Amino acid sequence: MGLAAAFWIMAVVAVVSALAVVFLRNVFRAALSLILCFITVAGLYITLSADFLAAVQILVYVGAISVLIILAIMMTREVQRGSPANKLGIPAAIVAVILLGIMVYTVTSTPWKVAAEAPLSPTTVPLATKLFSENGFVLPVEIGAVLLLAAILGAIVITREKDK
Amino acid sequence: MTIGLTHYLVLSAVLFCIGLYGALTKRNAVIILMCIEIMLNAVNISLVAFSSYIVPTLLTGQVFAIFVMVVAAAEVAVGLAIVLAIFRGLADIDVNNINLMKW
Numbered sequence: 001m002g003l004a005a006a007f008w009i010m011a012v013v014a015v016v017s018a019l020a021v022v023f024l025r026n027v028f029r030a031a032l033s034l035i036l037c038f039i040t041v042a043g044l045y046i047t048l049s050a051d052f053l054a055a056v057q058i059l060v061y062v063g064a065i066s067v068l069i070i071l072a073i074m075m076t077r078e079v080q081r082g083s084p085a086n087k088l089g090i091p092a093a094i095v096a097v098i099l100l101g102i103m104v105y106t107v108t109s110t111p112w113k114v115a116a117e118a119p120l121s122p123t124t125v126p127l128a129t130k131l132f133s134e135n136g137f138v139l140p141v142e143i144g145a146v147l148l149l150a151a152i153l154g155a156i157v158i159t160r161e162k163d164k
Numbered sequence: 165m166t167i168g169l170t171h172y173l174v175l176s177a178v179l180f181c182i183g184l185y186g187a188l189t190k191r192n193a194v195i196i197l198m199c200i201e202i203m204l205n206a207v208n209i210s211l212v213a214f215s216s217y218i219v220p221t222l223l224t225g226q227v228f229a230i231f232v233m234v235v236a237a238a239e240v241a242v243g244l245a246i247v248l249a250i251f252r253g254l255a256d257i258d259v260n261n262i263n264l265m266k267w
Contacts, residue, residue, distance in 0.1 A: 007167045011175045018179050018202050022186035027195065034198050037179075041205045048172070048216040050226055053208075060233055065201065065240050072194050072244040076251045085189045086260060092188035096181040103177035112169050112218065119220035127230075130223050137227055144234040151238035155245035 006047050014040040027073050035066045052124045172213035179206035193247045193257040197240060204236045 017040065020033035038061040045054035120126055131137050179202060186199035208229045215225025251257050 004167045007171065011171070014175070015178055015182070018182040021195075021198055021202060022182055022190070027192060030195060030198065034201065037202060038205065041209060044172070044175075044209055045212055047167075048212050050212050050216065050229075053212060053226055053229055056230065056233060060237060061201070061205070065237065068240055068244055069194065069198060069201075072247055075248055076194065076257050084191050084258075086191050089189050092185050095188070096185040099184065100177055100181040103180075104174055107170055107173040107177065114169055114217050115220050117220055119216045120223065123223060123226065126223055127226060130227055131230075140231060144231060147238050148234060151241050155241045158242070158245040158249045 003047055006043065010040045010043045010047065014044070028070070031066065031069050031073055034069070035062055038062050038066065049119045049121055050123055051121075052127055169213055169217040172217075173210055176206045176210035176213070179203075179209070191258050191260050193250070193259050193262075194244070196259065197243050197247070200243075201236065201240065204232060208232055 014037055017033040017037040021030045021037065024030045024033065038057065042054045042057040042062070045051075045057060129136070131141055183199045183202035183206060187196050187203065190196050190199065211225040211229045211232070213225075215223060215229075219225070247257055250262060254262065256262070
């Protein structure tokens with residue numbers, strides 16, 4: 001019962017804050033509601049008993065990505081005239097609603113084979129053995145490290161001032 | 165009414181479509197990046213829900229969600245760097261006015 005209440009609160013807050021990101025005129029308030037959306041997603045991970053992912057969500061999204069986005073908003077501040085919409089409003093709304101209808105129909109009409117046993121409750125150690133074991137995901141972890149290094153170097157090179 | 169897999173998947177679909185609508189309609193490049201982050205978070209919710217309900221002891225979906233987070237972090241770093249570089253060159257981040265490569 002408590003889980004259901006937590007899910008509904010998180011779901012409503014997540015949807016409302018995502019709508020606020022799209023429809024608020026003030027860019028900074030949109031960024032703040034994006035942070036609220038990230039926090040509720042972390043709460044949803046907790047209701048799914050994914051505790052490590054909830055912590056990573058708070059650290060990476062609420063901590064790092066939000067700071068990056070707010071920094072970008074601050075650096076481009078003098079051109080911020082709210083967040084206007086382009087001429088594609090009605091076609092984009094039609095596309096989004098049709099896609100939503102298709103996805104909801106597919107999800108509700110598919111007979112999912114829900115497993116009977118309870119999910120693992122502390123997930124950190126099983127995730128570590130899954131990620132770093134011999135027959136696990138060691139190669140994607142290394143590739144992810146190289147990808148992050150390349151992204152850091154690329155961001156530095158792109159934003160560096162050219163004129164000395 | 166107990167909360168099942170369908171609830172999480174429908175919530176994920178709703179968040180994804182909100183992000184898609186924002187990414188298609190907004191003219192501010194930073195807002196477009198924020199909407200893409202919402203879409204990636206929606207995908208992560210559905211991955212974790214599948215992992216928790218279909219294969220509760222394998223955690224494969226959570227591993228995939230971690231990799232999605234890695235790619236999202238790289239994407240937002242490079243994307244905001246590109247936005248700042250465009251802002252320095254053009255003094256504008258309205259994507260309707262950034263049409264140098266349009267023919």
